[in-house]
Amino acid sequence: MHGNSPTDSDSMASDSITLTEEEMARYSRQISIPEFGKAGQEKLKNARAAVAGAGGLGSAVAIYLAAAGIGYIKIIDDDVVELSNLNRQILYSESDIGRDKAHSAEKKLRAINPNIEIAGINKRITEKNAVGLLKDVDAVVDCLDNFETRYVINDAAIEIGIPLFHGACMEMGGQVMTVMPKRTACLKCIFPNPPPHKKTPILGAVAGTIGTIQATEVIKFFVGMESLLTNKLLIYDSRFFSYDIIELERNEKCPSCGVI
Amino acid sequence: MKIKVKFFSSHRDAVGEKEIEVEIKENSSLNDLLEMLSEKYPKLKELKDYTVLSLNHRYADGNSRMKEGDEVAIFPPLEGG
C-alpha cells in the first residue's frame, strides 16, 4: 500500500480505543481473520468515513461499513426515495418512498449497528461545501451518479489529503479505483472527460458487487492491509464474469493533482 | 502485424464485439488504431471525447505505439451509482 492508514499516525492512539464485550462478540468472525485481529477492529472503531451518494453503490457500501464497525459514517445525499430506486438501493424499503435518503439511511444503519455514529446529511455536494463536508473524515467513498460531483469530491479529497474510493456502474458491469491523493492516479488523471449525463440502466446485484468491492477497499485501508486498487482500475463485467485490471499512473499535468 | 482489441461498456455496444483481432501496419499508434476502428465502426466516433485506452493492461495515451501480439483495451468512464 502507498502510505499508512491514518489511524496509524492519528493523535488518538489506538490503545485508547477499547472494544466492549458486545463488540468483541459482534465482530468475532472478522477479528479472527489473521490480518485483522483485535487491533484491526480497534482501528475500524476509530475510523471516520463519508459515503458520497446513497444510491445503489452507497447502499451496499454503507451497510457493509456499518456492519463492520466503522466508528463514524457520514452519508451524504439530497435525493428522496423513489419506487424506481428499490431495484438496487437496498438501504430503503417501500415505506421510505417520498422520504429523504439521508435520514432513511441513517435510521436503517443505526438499526444494523447501534454501536457506531451515523450522520445522514441531506445536502447536495457542491464545489463550495465539499471540503467542509469532508474535512472531518479519514476517507471518502465515491458512490455518486454524475461526473460533475465525482470531480468535486476528487478535488476536495486531494485538497484535504484523504483517500477517495471510486466506484461506478452501468448495466451489468462497473469499475473501481482507489486514489491516494498526490501519490496515486486520481479520477481526473484517468478520466479527464466525463461521459454524457443520462439515467444509467443498472442491475441491483451489480451495483452491490461494485459497492462491496469499494467497502472491502475501505476496510482494508483502515486495517492497514496491502494491495489496494491504487494505480489500478478494476473493470468488472457480469455478462462474462470478467475482471480486468488496468495499471494506472499519475498524469503530471493533471488539472486536479498534477505537479506541473 | 496482428493485435488484440478488447472493448468495454458503451464501446463494446458501439462495436458489437467484446474482443477482436486486428491487422494493422507495423509501428502504428493507438490513435491510428482508433481511426481505423472508427471507419469500420462509426459509432465509436461519437464516444471519442471520453474514450480511454490501455496497452498491455497499462493506461496509455493515443501516441503509444504497438507491436505484434499487443493487447489494447478501449473503455469509457462509467457514470452510474
Ligand SMILES: [Zn+2]
Ligand atoms: Zn490527477
